[in-house]
Amino acid sequence: MTDKLYEYVICEKCGAECPKNATKCIKCKNPLSKDYYRGLWLKNAIITLALFLLPCFILFYIINFEISTHFESQVMKQLQYSIDVNGRTIGAFFEERRADLLSISKLDIEGIRDIMTKRILLQRFAREKPWFDFIAVADPDGTILFSTNHIQANVENEPYFENALKGSFENSGIFYSAILDTNAMVLASPLLNRHDRIVGVILASICLRTFYARILDLRIGETSEVFLVDEQGIFLSPSRLGGQVLKEKGHFHKDTNPHTGNGGVIVHRDYRGEKVICAYKRFEELSGYLVSEIDMDEALAPVTILKRIMFIIFLLFACFVVASSFLFSRRVTNVVKKLTSTLKTALDDISHKKDTINNINRELRKRLSDCETLSHKILVSEEYIKNIINSISSGFIAIDHNLSITYCNSYVQAYAATKDVVIHTNLYEAFPLLKQNDVQQHVKAIFSMKQPFRLRRVPVTKGKNELILSIAGFPMQDRDIVAGAILVLNNVTEQELLHAQMADYEKLSALSQLALGAAHEINNPLQGITSYIELLLEEEHDVEKKRQTKEVLDNAYRISETVRGLLSFARPTPPKFTKISINKLITESLSFLQHQPLFRKIVADKTLSENVPQITADANQIRQVFLNIFINAAQAMPQGGSLQVMTTKVKFQEIVEITIRDTGVGISPEFIKKVFDPFFTTKKGEGTGLGLSISYSYIKNHDGTITITSEVNKGTEVTIHLPIRQVRSSNQEVLE
Numbered sequence: 202m203t204d205k206l207y208e209y210v211i212c213e214k215c216g217a218e219c220p221k222n223a224t225k226c227i228k229c230k231n232p233l234s235k236d237y238y239r240g241l242w243l244k245n246a247i248i249t250l251a252l253f254l255l256p257c258f259i260l261f262y263i264i265n266f267e268i269s270t271h272f273e274s275q276v277m278k279q280l281q282y283s284i285d286v287n288g289r290t291i292g293a294f295f296e297e298r299r300a301d302l303l304s305i306s307k308l309d310i311e312g313i314r315d316i317m318t319k320r321i322l323l324q325r326f327a328r329e330k331p332w333f334d335f336i337a338v339a340d341p342d343g344t345i346l347f348s349t350n351h352i353q354a355n356v357e358n359e360p361y362f363e364n365a366l367k368g369s370f371e372n373s374g375i376f377y378s379a380i381l382d383t384n385a386m387v388l389a390s391p392l393l394n395r396h397d398r399i400v401g402v403i404l405a406s407i408c409l410r411t412f413y414a415r416i417l418d419l420r421i422g423e424t425s426e427v428f429l430v431d432e433q434g435i436f437l438s439p440s441r442l443g444g445q446v447l448k449e450k451g452h453f454h455k456d457t458n459p460h461t462g463n464g465g466v467i468v469h470r471d472y473r474g475e476k477v478i479c480a481y482k483r484f485e486e487l488s489g490y491l492v493s494e495i496d497m498d499e500a501l502a503p504v505t506i507l508k509r510i511m512f513i514i515f516l517l518f519a520c521f522v523v524a525s526s527f528l529f530s531r532r533v534t535n536v537v538k539k540l541t542s543t544l545k546t547a548l549d550d551i552s553h554k555k556d557t558i559n560n561i562n563r564e565l566r567k568r569l570s571d572c573e574t575l576s577h578k579i580l581v582s583e584e585y586i587k588n589i590i591n592s593i594s595s596g597f598i599a600i601d602h603n604l605s606i607t608y609c610n611s612y613v614q615a616y617a618a619t620k621d622v623v624i625h626t627n628l629y630e631a632f633p634l635l636k637q638n639d640v641q642q643h644v645k646a647i648f649s650m651k652q653p654f655r656l657r658r659v660p661v662t663k664g665k666n667e668l669i670l671s672i673a674g675f676p677m678q679d680r681d682i683v684a685g686a687i688l689v690l691n692n693v694t695e696q697e698l699l700h701a702q703m704a705d706y707e708k709l710s711a712l713s714q715l716a717l718g719a720a721h722e723i724n725n726p727l728q729g730i731t732s733y734i735e736l737l738l739e740e741e742h743d744v745e746k747k748r749q750t751k752e753v754l755d756n757a758y759r760i761s762e763t764v765r766g767l768l769s770f771a772r773p774t775p776p777k778f779t780k781i782s783i784n785k786l787i788t789e790s791l792s793f794l795q796h797q798p799l800f801r802k803i804v805a806d807k808t809l810s811e812n813v814p815q816i817t818a819d820a821n822q823i824r825q826v827f828l829n830i831f832i833n834a835a836q837a838m839p840q841g842g843s844l845q846v847m848t849t850k851v852k853f854q855e856i857v858e859i860t861i862r863d864t865g866v867g868i869s870p871e872f873i874k875k876v877f878d879p880f881f882t883t884k885k886g887e888g889t890g891l892g893l894s895i896s897y898s899y900i901k902n903h904d905g906t907i908t909i910t911s912e913v914n915k916g917t918e919v920t921i922h923l924p925i926r927q928v929r930s931s932n933q934e935v936l937e
């Protein structure tokens with residue numbers, strides 16, 4: 202498992218898994234640190250070690266310290282104890298010796314010279330007391346009168362002698378005796394006679410071996426020893442380890458004397474330079490100190506052993522901790538590694554899923570947007586269809602099988618009972634004018650037999666108006682069921698009227714054909730007549746007859762002209778563009794009409810500009826336009842009036858302007874926009890309503906314009922603009 206984890210390296214920067222032998226991250230291109238987990242592992246190990254070892258080390262140190270202190274204090278107590286015991290022993294020793302000496306210090310003698318009488322007693326005493334080397338008696342001058350070891354000397358200057366002579370019991374302490382030429386300790390007691398007077402001094406030399414043996418018996422170890430030192434630290438008793446009495450100091454020679462005061466326990470370096478634990482106590486009898494010392498090393502040897510054992514245990518424990526922490530850390534690192542890898546896989550998985558979700562989201566959003574677009578399109582197309590239905594100039598009603606209205610366009614509003622048609626109201630309630638047997642039966646038939654119907658002329662009454670409606674109905678099928686019906690209403694009132702007018706027009710047209718025939722019939726003999734009269738006129742020499750003949754000829758010409766005008770008006774001829782003079786055409790047209798009864802009360806006035814050039818136009822069509830306009834003007838002035846005709850060339854333009862003005866009844870504003878509509882006429886029965894519409898189309902044929910302005914009861918003005926030249930396509934004949 203561990204090996205598997207090391208098959209790849211995870212980049213520390215971006216977390217990408219890289220091949221084990223890669224030097225750079227395959228993703229972020231940063232250098233790869235393969236030691237990352239090793240570092241982590243070491244770090245973990247060190248932290249674990251610190252966590253485990255540091256408290257152990259502190260514990261170890263505290264235990265060590267405690268043990269040392271405890272042991273030291275134990276040793277000190279022991280040393281103190283040995284001092285106490287030794288002190289008591291030595292004290293008791295001296296007490297006994299004092300008692301010994303005092304027991305013989307009162308001898309039954311008269312004077313010092315009698316001492317010799319007691320010689321046997323003294324010798325026996327000395328023999329019985331092995332701790333005395335010898336007993337001596339000195340006279341007040343210090344001269345030794347008697348000694349068990351036969352010393353002859355004078356101790357006059359010895360302090361113990363002087364003091365003893367004064368009556369006190371003296372201990373000389375250990376000193377070098379010149380008399381004995383060795384170390385000695387002398388006890389001195391005043392010698393009393395039988396009258397208790399001091400007659401001399403009795404001296405007892407303590408056997409130092411015995412004395413020392415007493416002390417040394419209390420030893421407590423290899424390096425421990427009990428000895429006596431004076432106030433300067435000079436040995437008063439021999440040291441087992443080499444210290445020599447009265448020759449050496451008990452402490453290290455370079456150090457100051459550690460023994461001060463009445464006693465204590467200290468650590469110092471002894472005369473050998475070794476560190477020792479030392480307990481000491483002042484000993485008055487010897488004017489020095491009883492010292493008990495032991496080498497530090499020895500005293501603390503058990504502690505050292507204990508420490509060593511503990512150290513070994515600690516070391517073993519530390520090794521164990523180190524090993525286990527390394528193992529633990531490695532395991533933890535491996536777990537972390539595995540977790541990282543698992544996490545990475547999971548993250549990759551999540552990222553993959555996120556991508557998928559994002560894709561789905563995108564797709565959903567797209568679909569939603571498509572739906573929105575579609576719904577918008579549906580709305581738009583619904584609106585569009587509604588607009589179409591509303592713009593149809595037919596009434597459109599959708600009903601369900603209950604005859605409730607489900608939809609209707611605005612056009613049907615005109616036929617509704619109320620101002621606004623409410624959806625879901627009954628068809629016949631909303632549109633009472635449809636409540637006719639005929640209509641009802643047909644509507645019923647749509648639902649029962651799926652049968653559509655069309656009623657072309659249904660007279661209805663809407664308010665005061667009589668209308669003619671055309672009503673059609675269709676079934677609205679949903680699969681095989683008739684879900685509803687559509688009714689389409691059309692107002693055909695005007696159409697019907699138009700039909701009537703058309704009938705009139707047909708009649709007029711027929712009349713016009715008759716007139717045309719008649720005109721031909723008149724024209725042909727007329728041509729013969731005029732030719733004959735012209736011949737007569739040429740041959741006639743009589744002035745009066747010639748004048749009369751001329752008058753006849755003029756009238757014949759006029760008849761011919763009238764007939765020709767009639768023919769050109771009635772005969773539809775194809776447009777033929779030639780150069781014509783507008784002025785001339787106007788003059789001809791007016792003169793043709795002036796003889797008509799309609800123009801009898803009309804005063805015609807021409808203002809024809811000479812600047813007007815010839816234009817390219819169809820003379821017949823333009824003539825017909827003028828005739829139409831002049832006739833309209835005359836019809837507008839039944840009681841007579843003035844007709845003004847003006848021509849001019851528009852400045853800076855290749856256009857000729859013709860203005861025809863009358864002082865007739867005028868045209869009301871509501872009609873003026875309809876005057877060019879075919880069949881629009883206000884002259885009931887008399888007019889065809891075609892004059893202006895034909896004129897309009899003729900002027901348009903010439904790329905010109907025709908406009909009408911009018912004021913009721915004042916007159917009308919027609920203005921025509923005609924281009925001087927025609928730009929025609931090739932298939933049309935243009936004659937310049």
Ligand code: ADP
Nearest residue numbers: 833834837882883884888889890891892893917
């Ligand atoms: P019609 O003369 O047969 O009625 P037109 O097309 O010539 O048909 O004229 C249409 C209508 O225009 C006339 O019915 C008339 O009401 C009106 N109109 C035309 N010219 C004049 C005019 N000069 N004065 C008054 N009304 C006119």
Ligand code: MG
Nearest residue numbers: 829833892893
């Ligand atoms: Mg007319």
